[in-house]
Amino acid sequence: MPDLEGVLALQPTPTLTFITQQETTMKKTLTLLALSLTAWLAPAHALEIMPYTSQALMGKQQAGEVVGLHFHAAWCPTCRVQEKVFNSFKGDASVPGTMLVVDYDQERELKRELGVRSQSTLIVYKGKEQKHRSGGVTDAQALRAAWVPAP
Numbered sequence: 001m002p003d004l005e006g007v008l009a010l011q012p013t014p015t016l017t018f019i020t021q022q023e024t025t026m027k028k029t030l031t032l033l034a035l036s037l038t039a040w041l042a043p044a045h046a047l048e049i050m051p052y053t054s055q056a057l058m059g060k061q062q063a064g065e066v067v068g069l070h071f072h073a074a075w076c077p078t079c080r081v082q083e084k085v086f087n088s089f090k091g092d093a094s095v096p097g098t099m100l101v102v103d104y105d106q107e108r109e110l111k112r113e114l115g116v117r118s119q120s121t122l123i124v125y126k127g128k129e130q131k132h133r134s135g136g137v138t139d140a141q142a143l144r145a146a147w148v149p150a151p
Helices: 004-010 014-044 054-062 077-089 108-114 140-147
Strands: 048-051 066-072 098-103 121-126 129-135
Touching: 054 066, 054 098, 066 077, 066 140, 077 140, 121 140, 129 140
Parallel strands: 048 098, 066 098
Antiparallel strands: 066 121, 121 129
16 A cells, blocks of 8 residues: 555645635735825825916915925026925925926016016915025925925
């Protein structure tokens, strides 16, 4: 009679394999759910960056939200440094609100209305109240602080 003990030891146990696959599937599902919720919830409190429109500014101000205007020119090296700093704030809940990027070369009427005389100007509002105005600032801590005093 053949030795069946060695043959039986090589056979996989279906129950154990099923549980392992089920656990793996559950872990993957929970991980995807957690990542989805994090991605969905984080932008509600972190800095959002979008192109300027008068409707977006008006809507954010009427809602009493923190909204900033970054007067940006593609040819401006200071603006490019600021842009990198602002992009580093995306997803950071300590920098709330929305930043609207204003095309410095195109939005002449807005610049006149707000008294903006140079590119790289940042104006931050809480609702319709101006809380901060600066020009040429590239320091990350100073730019972060521009968003914080808007309580």
